[in-house]
Amino acid sequence: MSEGNGQPKKRFPLTLDLVTGLAGRRKADAAALNSRQTATQNAARHASSGRPLTAASRVHEMKPPPPAIDRMANMPLVSEAVRKAMVQRVAQQGVRDPLVLAALEQVPRHYFLEPGLAPQAYVDASLPIGYHQTISQPYIVARMIEVMREGVAGKLGRVLEIGTGCGYQAAVLAEVADEVYSIERIRPLHERARANLRPLRIPNLRLHYGDGMLGLPQCGPFDGIILAAAGLDVPQALFDQMAIGGRLVAPVGAGEQRLKLIVRTRRNEWIADMLEPCHFVPLRPGTFG
Ligand code: SAH
DSSP: OOOOOOSOGGGSSOOHHHHHSHHHHHHHHHHHHTSTHHHHHHHHHHHHHTSOOOHHHHHHHTSOOOSSOOGGGGGGGSOHHHHHHHHHHHHHTTOOOHHHHHHHHHSOGGGGSOGGGGGGTTSSSOEEEETTEEEOOHHHHHHHHHHHHTTOSSOEEEEEEEOOTTSHHHHHHHHHEEEEEEEESBHHHHHHHHHHHGGGOOTTEEEEESOGGGOOTTTOOEEEEEESSBBSSOOHHHHTTEEEEEEEEEEEOSSSEEEEEEEEEETTEEEEEEEEEEOOOBOOSSOBO
């Protein structure tokens, strides 16, 4: 999914091969500088150190990635302190829910990226994950979960995510809900998410391959539903899969997108509210792969 843009269409989302090589990474940086999201991103980078990036730290960031998928090799760049700083920036942008912020601090976002992108894992930005899809920006992940959880004191019961992608948001959701189901329509991404999540051994998360526009009626009703991809409106099938009192958060719109909140107040009553602007990859019908 992903947020942040204002980039010319042909540049977004960036393809994975564009950014995993050094030259490609320079292009990605340039593209990022053209994006609206980058305001947050640059502010975040600077806020993390309290001063602008020095030439030395930039060189450090541009180091070529380790040759193999050795996640431990990235550890110096993705320490807990770096993740904490990311969470602080998300909080500074207005996310207040302590359970959500704690969840963000728990999940190692670098596990969900190609090794070449791992050094950027704790920048508040969406990044490519292949198949023209992106890992969501940490702020929007936190914000959507916060909106979904509003009014709930402890953990949510059963939650559905549509658009697993690399599996990051699903892992965050598993920290704030008893049961999480996540659907992905692109089979290789579904499989990659499975592989990414395996070392984390999350017992309350189930991944499904299929068309999330149909929901997952056999597993509902859901106390919360989050869509990680934008349709013109919320797919009809999802309304009936909401529990009474359940809350759904989805990006909607064609050019201009906004977050939409739907609350099921009674068996036959739903209320809707339009929230802030956002930018996600499109919600598509059917499956691929
Ligand atoms: N949740 C991810 C973001 C993934 S990007 C994260 O944690 O970062 C959005 C994903 O939605 C893409 O992988 C895309 O393939 C998927 N998607 C789009 N339409 C879908 C549909 N109808 N059903 C399931 N997944 C869908």
